[in-house]
Amino acid sequence: MSSVINARALLSLAEEARQASYSPYSNITVGAALLTAEGRVYKGANIENASYTPTVCAERVAFFKAISEGERDFLAIAIAGGEKDKPSKADFPPCGVCRQVMAEFCNQDFYVIWGNGEKITKKTLAEILPDGFDKNSM
Ligand code: THU
Numbered sequence: 001m002s003s004v005i006n007a008r009a010l011l012s013l014a015e016e017a018r019q020a021s022y023s024p025y026s027n028i029t030v031g032a033a034l035l036t037a038e039g040r041v042y043k044g045a046n047i048e049n050a051s052y053t054p055t056v057c058a059e060r061v062a063f064f065k066a067i068s069e070g071e072r073d074f075l076a077i078a079i080a081g082g083e084k085d086k087p088s089k090a091d092f093p094p095c096g097v098c099r100q101v102m103a104e105f106c107n108q109d110f111y112v113i114w115g116n117g118e119k120i121t122k123k124t125l126a127e128i129l130p131d132g133f134d135k136n137s138m
Helices: 007-018 058-068 096-105
Strands: 028-036 041-045 074-083 111-115 120-124
Touching (some): 007 058, 041 058
Antiparallel strands (some): 111 120
16 A cells, blocks of 8 residues: 555645644744545644644644544655745654654554655654554553
8 A cells, every 4th residue: 555655746735734834933834744545635734822832733733633534544644844935844754742643543654754855755653653652552
């Protein structure tokens, strides 16, 4: 299944999602595009808050949109982020909290993709969250 994932196409949907970012405090805009096993894509953008801690990353917005619509089977997520109105950074990997959310809902071979037109990184969840704590640890 993973061989059919088009990293560049998913990343361009993440770029689109970036446009909706609400990030007046950091001025870092982030977009995510989450691909389900049935081929649907859920987009997310980061949403900040004046009180800071309620801020939610783009990846988790995409996951929670999908989960709350009943989706449970995911293949990959692409992430595009950088300074507002500037090109996405080549190195914009997901934060640890988002990796933990991925671990709750995804298999070890779930693909996490980030980058821009010049450089794309595609790694499995196992690679970016080794020895993670998840339902198998409970
Ligand atoms: N951010 C994300 O949306 N995803 C990440 O994986 C890292 C950080 C957001 C949170 C905050 O709005 C801004 O980027 C700066 O940290």
